[in-house]
Amino acid sequence: MKSAIESLNRKIRESGYRMTKQRAVVLEELSKTNDHPRADEIYQRVRRRLPNISFGTVYRNLKTLKELGLVRELNYGKKFSRFEVNIGKHHHFICLGCGRVYDLDIVPSRKLCEEAAQKTGFEVADCRVEFYGYCDAKEKRNLSDTEIDE
Amino acid sequence: MKSAIESLNRKIRESGYRMTKQRAVVLEELSKTNDHPRADEIYQRVRRRLPNISFGTVYRNLKTLKELGLVRELNYGKKFSRFEVNIGKHHHFICLGCGRVYDLDIVPSRKLCEEAAQKTGFEVADCRVEFYGYCDAKEKRNLSDTEIDE
DNA sequence: TTGACAAATGATAAATAATTTCTATATTCT
DNA sequence: AGAATATAGAAATTATTTATCATTTGTCAA
Known part of the structure; x- marks a missing residue:
């Protein structure tokens, strides 16, 4: 190390x-x-x-x-x-309740990016997948954390 | 109408x-x-x-x-x-060059959400996929548009 | 149609609040 | 040690978004 x-x-x-x-x-x-x-x-x-x-x-x-x-x-x-x-590449789960962000080691399918490239005709450099939901953390973080848009 | x-x-x-x-x-x-x-x-x-x-x-x-x-x-x-x-549900392609946002009618696989739910153990309510790359628009929008983070 | 009341507007001022900048002082690295 | 970089502390910035308030407009019942 x-x-x-x-x-x-x-x-x-x-x-x-x-x-x-x-x-x-x-x-x-x-x-x-x-x-x-x-x-x-x-x-x-x-x-x-x-x-x-x-x-x-x-x-x-x-x-x-x-x-x-x-x-x-x-x-x-x-x-x-x-x-x-x-x-490196990984995605996130964002809690709509408390605003916490968790890492996910899900690898997005290459297919999805290819599909996007095809549909747009543009070069797709990166793909981010974000999952939204509610985590089970007991204590809420402070208020400003909860201000997730939408 | x-x-x-x-x-x-x-x-x-x-x-x-x-x-x-x-x-x-x-x-x-x-x-x-x-x-x-x-x-x-x-x-x-x-x-x-x-x-x-x-x-x-x-x-x-x-x-x-x-x-x-x-x-x-x-x-x-x-x-x-x-x-x-x-x-309704759709995803976006964001141009890293000019900041334009395009709609995509790609439907993310249900599998992906299920995988996320399994890995986290949380309820996954929504999934957003964002593709980043460079579009082929000729004229750039004004500067403030280009300030995409990361 | 008219009148009354609540809601919306225009114009302006103010807030918001995270991030950046400033400057004299301190620290790092060669 | 010396030159360049970084820091502490505080103040400034930035531009989007909200608040204010007198005036106007929309809705609905009579």
Whole structure:
């Protein structure tokens, strides 16, 4: 696992960036969860370890990590973004009740993309499948989480 | 076609709303296109027929029509909403180059939803499939259209 | 048709709130 | 150590969306 961090460090440095405590912790916190936190949730978590980190730093690092392809930004509704470490193609289940986002390792059929390409005549680069429903989590997240459009 | 408008009128009145020129034109403009305009685009189009209509009225009516289930609001990215008349289940192709949204009459396999329900153990109410790629439209829409996240 | 009341409009101002920017100071890496 | 990059803290931004309110319009009953 050490080599993973090493190669990560190398990648960051090669891009002209530096590996700071703040950047590392943002990435670590995002790596150890699969609950697709918002920027403010990431800020709260990182703050437990780096009490003086500022919101701007979290945003800046999320942006940087996104540029490096290490982090993905997800938008469900237009109020805020959610973030996840980039772990390749997968899809999501979004709870209409509490706003939680879950990973699914379902692989969408190639057929579907081909069908879309045929029908449109356009080049289809990507296909996202999102399932909506209600999860069984007991505690609701805070209100702003529930503001899923439609 | 007259009966369709009649039944629409009835539906609106039964809900305690009134059918105004402004409301009718907003719905008409949205009905005669399938290009998923933003609120400001709808405003521009409606203004060609009702030069004195205000932005607030367009927003108010989009909201009302959404409540009545006649209009759907779509969010790709968090900057603005797009609107379409509610014509039942269908999916979308989103151009990563110009931001245009196209309708697709592809029906996602029931299997996929069942698979998602099985994997999550949750009730899956809806499934949205979005295809991303590049369309062949010559003229680009204005810049704000291109701000598709990711 | 008319009148009355509630709902909708126009014009403008205000809110919303996530994200970005600013700047002096601190940290990283060679 | 030195140059470049990053940070903290706070303020600014951005543009969509909502609220306000006096005036107008739609609906319905008489």
